[in-house]
Amino acid sequence: MILLCATALCLLAPAAINAQEGAGPRPGKKEKSGGPGIAKPRMEDTVRANIYADNWFKLYLNGNLVAVDSISFIPHNVVSVDLLPEYPMTIAVMAKDNADPATGLEYDDTNLGDGGFILKLGDGTVTNASWKAKSFFHGPIDRDMQNPKTRHEAIPENWFAVDLDDSAWANAVEHDEEAVGPKEPFYENDFAGAKWIWTEDLALDNTVIFRTTILSPPNGNPVPRDWPRGKIDESNR
Ligand SMILES: [Ca+2]
Ligand SMILES: [Ca+2]
DSSP states (O other), X not given: OOEEEETTEEEEOHHHHHHHHTTOSOTTOOOOOOXXXXXXXXXXXXXXXXXXXXXXXXXXETTEEEEEOSSSSSSOOEEEEEEOOOSSEEEEEEEEOSOOTTTSOBTTTTBOOOOOEEXXXXXXXXXXTTSEEEEEEEOXXXXXXXXXXXXXXXXXXXXXXXXXXXXXXXXXXXXXXXHHOOOHHHHTSOOTTOOEEEOSOTTTEEEEEEEEEEOSOTTOOOOOOOOOOOOOOGGGO
């Protein structure tokens, strides 16, 4: 086996990788056999995602649904899940502020409410103004709470697809933590380096889609191999 080592980083030469693949289960680990010679991803190949949405989100990686906020609107919560990254990696997020579709208001039409979204992945991916953002639900128009009217734009059926053309979308706008006012769970999780994003209007844009494509791990880690992946039936998306 040929090992090329520099400091803590060791690279396996192709011949060595093949030898390892054919070596069967790793010592001391119970692995199901099946597909001899197939290298399968392990938990250490995953990255932790920390995600906080004011108030709700669902997230797709390369067209696959991988995380849904488990709580509708309140209380505000952090979702932490393990993801298996693949690069290039298109991340698509639908985020919703708590807002009645008819009025744009919350709590029985007594409050404007505002949004906010932040994400950090273990590969160094963070939210910032390089992401694209587009609002599909705006209101109440002109902040008119007495006679609230809203504007809805149809969300493209394939809003999460890798090949959706978002080139005309504006960039996300970074907002101060003070403006978003996150609740306690935010401070109990690692979001260091990530920015709060939304459109320009935290209060009136109530459904926002964010998209970005990550070409390689931003933390400088090598691009992982192309793992064999099962495909989830489309009906379960
Ligand atoms: Ca709102
Ligand atoms: Ca809100």
